[in-house]
Amino acid sequence: MKIGFGCDHTAIELKRILMEHLQNRGFECVDYGASDPNVRVNYPEFGLKVAEAIKSNEVEKGVLICGTGVGISLAANKVPGIRAAVCSEPYTAKLTVEHNDANIIAMGARVVGSELAKMIVDSFFDAKFEGGRHADRVRMISDIEEKYRR
Template identity: 40%
Template sequence: MLIAIGSDHTGVHCKYAINNFLIKKGYDIKDFGFSEYGKKVDYPDFIHPVAGFVNKGKAEFGIIICGSGNGAAMTANKYEKIRAALVWRKEIAILARKHNNANIISLPARFVDKNEMIEIVEIFLKTNFEGGRHKIRIKKISEILSSSVG
């Protein structure tokens, strides 16, 4: 399975730890993330390539990291086929997959240490979508209802 990953400067140390973990587990990685320590960058520059890659179906999942995880998730969710979930706890990772069929996990480097991030990523990747009533709800995310426009 191919996983795309990207981070800004706040997530570099976490990105390397996650990459190493995933490679040891047999995953293939496409790393779009920033790779230098000590230099500040803008997160959209590293999140857009991940989201675009997953959106085109070139990777099954994406992992994005910024300081709060919010900016990264907002950027990724601009893409039509992306459902990026901001995750900071294991339980949220489970629900993001089971109920929301999230295909990108957004992690907050300033609020979750790298060891916990690795656990969260592992849970996210191993959890399956439940379908059923959740499939109907997910379809509604991208629907534009005429009654809500204008």
């Protein structure tokens, strides 16, 4: 699986650790930035880059990291078809795929340490969408998105 990574200046080291961890597990990782921890950047641009990479099929899923994971996920979720979920522990990361068919996991570099972050991404990428009644709910979310698309 090919995974897109994006982060702001607060999360560059955690992004590097997670990319290395997932590459060691056999995933292909694409870095969409940021790259310099000394240069302040705006997280929405990196959330958008990864979301657009998923939309264009450059990558299959994404990992986004900012201070809390919230802002960068909000930006990504503005792209139709993107389902980015902030997760701070493995159980939610697993269920967000199994029940919500999330295609991006987001987390906060100021919230989780590197070992917990590894467990979170492992749970996310090991999970499979269950379909069934969950597919109906994901379709309902897509319908809401379509209703408000300009």
